[in-house]
Amino acid sequence: VTRTVIVGASAAGLATARGLRQFGYEEEVVLVGDEDHLPYDRPPLSKQVLSGDWAEEAIWMCTRAELDDQGIQLRTGIGANGVDVGARSLRLANGERLAFDDLVIATGVRPRLPASWAGIDGVSTLRTIDDVRRLRAALEDAADVVIIGAGFIGAEAAAVIRTMDRVMTVVDPLPLPMAGALPPPVAELVAAVHRENGVDLRCGVAVRELVCSDGRVTAVVLTDDTQLKADLVIVGLGATPNTEWLADSGLPLDNGIVCDQYCRVGEHVYAAGDVASWLNVRFRARMRVEHRLHAAEQGGYVARAIAERCAEPFAPIPFFWSDQFDLRIQAFGQLRPSDRLTVIDGSTEDRRFVATCVRDERVCAVLGVNMPKQTRAAQALIA
Amino acid sequence: MRVIVDTEKCIASGSCVTADPDVFDQREEDGIVVLLNEHPSAEHLEAVRNAARVCPAMAIVVEE
Numbered sequence: 001v002t003r004t005v006i007v008g009a010s011a012a013g014l015a016t017a018r019g020l021r022q023f024g025y026e027e028e029v030v031l032v033g034d035e036d037h038l039p040y041d042r043p044p045l046s047k048q049v050l051s052g053d054w055a056e057e058a059i060w061m062c063t064r065a066e067l068d069d070q071g072i073q074l075r076t077g078i079g080a081n082g083v084d085v086g087a088r089s090l091r092l093a094n095g096e097r098l099a100f101d102d103l104v105i106a107t108g109v110r111p112r113l114p115a116s117w118a119g120i121d122g123v124s125t126l127r128t129i130d131d132v133r134r135l136r137a138a139l140e141d142a143a144d145v146v147i148i149g150a151g152f153i154g155a156e157a158a159a160v161i162r163t164m165d166r167v168m169t170v171v172d173p174l175p176l177p178m179a180g181a182l183p184p185p186v187a188e189l190v191a192a193v194h195r196e197n198g199v200d201l202r203c204g205v206a207v208r209e210l211v212c213s214d215g216r217v218t219a220v221v222l223t224d225d226t227q228l229k230a231d232l233v234i235v236g237l238g239a240t241p242n243t244e245w246l247a248d249s250g251l252p253l254d255n256g257i258v259c260d261q262y263c264r265v266g267e268h269v270y271a272a273g274d275v276a277s278w279l280n281v282r283f284r285a286r287m288r289v290e291h292r293l294h295a296a297e298q299g300g301y302v303a304r305a306i307a308e309r310c311a312e313p314f315a316p317i318p319f320f321w322s323d324q325f326d327l328r329i330q331a332f333g334q335l336r337p338s339d340r341l342t343v344i345d346g347s348t349e350d351r352r353f354v355a356t357c358v359r360d361e362r363v364c365a366v367l368g369v370n371m372p373k374q375t376r377a378a379q380a381l382i383a
Numbered sequence: 384m385r386v387i388v389d390t391e392k393c394i395a396s397g398s399c400v401t402a403d404p405d406v407f408d409q410r411e412e413d414g415i416v417v418l419l420n421e422h423p424s425a426e427h428l429e430a431v432r433n434a435a436r437v438c439p440a441m442a443i444v445v446e447e
Contacts, residue, residue, distance in 0.1 A: 015436060015437075018436060019436065022432055022436065041440075041441055043394075043439070043440075058392070061441060291439075292439040293396060293398060293437060293439040296436060296437045296438070296439065297437050300433070300436050300437060319396060319398070319439075321394055321395075321396060321439075323394070328394075328395065328413075328414075330395070330396070370413075371414070372395035372396070372397060372409060372413065372414020372415075373395075373397065373409040373410065373411060373414045375397075375414075376396070376397035376400065376401070376409070376414070
């Protein structure tokens with residue numbers, strides 16, 4: 001039997017499975033995921049699902065019936081714990097072995113959580129639907145919420161929880177929120193909007209320790225000796241690629257799975273989504289992208305590579321967006337916080353603008369706030 | 384073929400416009416999807432399928 005096995009049943013894995021069928025692949029397709037759920041969409045978790053504006057049903061990405069109809073075998077609640085590349089055999093957590101002709105690794109990332117904070121009641125990350133179910137239950141009784149880390153997850157969740165009328169404090173050691181992703185003028189705008197909406201934003205200060213009572217968090221102590229009352233703490237400290245299960249596989253691992261420009265890790269092995277570090281020839285740079293559109297594009301690309309044996313490199317313009325209060329921030333390209341911004345449409349005062357992001361005399365990205373159509377059109381300027 | 388878009392789910396990435404500008408557009412003021420042609424001809428099938436597959440908000444459904 002000829003078979004493609006996809007490890008990881010989230011956006012990239014499902015896009016690969018669907019793409020195989022779209023591009024005419026008629027052999028077996030098996031999708032393996034360690035969560036107990038059907039594939040679901042993650043971006044709304046920190047937004048409409050956390051707030052309760054959307055019921056969970058809104059984020060299921062497919063039904064069993066659709067998968068059956070397409071001949072996609074989905075196995076949930078089981079992870080993979082090794083692969084024998086030479087024998088083309090995947091080892092599952094229950095010891096079962098699954099033979100493949102082509103393997104797609106789409107195991108994603110998991111949130112970082114300091115080991116000493118694991119298992120404390122009232123402390124949670126925000127990555128999975130189980131996390132959000134737990135957070136929504138905890139928010140029923142929580143008056144004071146502290147978010148540690150003002151990146152994408154932290155800043156978006158803070159905006160939602162503040163709108164739910166909780167006392168909302170955000171702590172980040174960098175001088176501005178989202179400073180690892182956005183140039184300072186845009187990060188300053190994010191800070192201003194959070195403060196106007198009543199978020200207590202504490203940047204430039206780190207967390208020293210969590211104070212607990214009977215195994216439950218009660219306060220967060222900062223390095224400036226401030227003690228913040230906390231009924232609920234959300235940790236948003238970035239994510240780590242899920243590659244440990246490949247440690248003895250011989251596959252190249254370095255900040256994710258190392259692929260070539262065709263998303264190939266080796267003969268008959270591909271990677272897609274957050275876990276894949278590949279060579280984007282358009283930017284002459286190695287990239288690993290943790291954004292939603294990328295997962296779908298790369299999954300689709302790998303599907304085409306398997307189904308049609310095509311030889312075009314995978315060279316997209318990366319895209320991300322973030323919604324916080326009344327800001328919709330979008331960027332196309334390879335954005336770095338140190339890029340020089342030039343506003344080409346709208347104005348920063350109006351909080352509606354499009355800017356080019358330049359480094360080394362090249363437009364590497366375009367960034368927009370509340371001007372989506374114009375931002376998309378401006379991506380043509382990326383050189 | 385029938386194309387259905389969900390303006391509530393749309394996050395205004397415009398990836399559908401990039402995939403097929405004859406079928407999709409965006410509103411000037413907020414970038415939300417505008418469906419230009421609910422029943423595109425068969426030659427658009429591949430591009431419209433691609434638009435649905437890459438949409439980061441799962442806001443496009445294609446009934447074939």
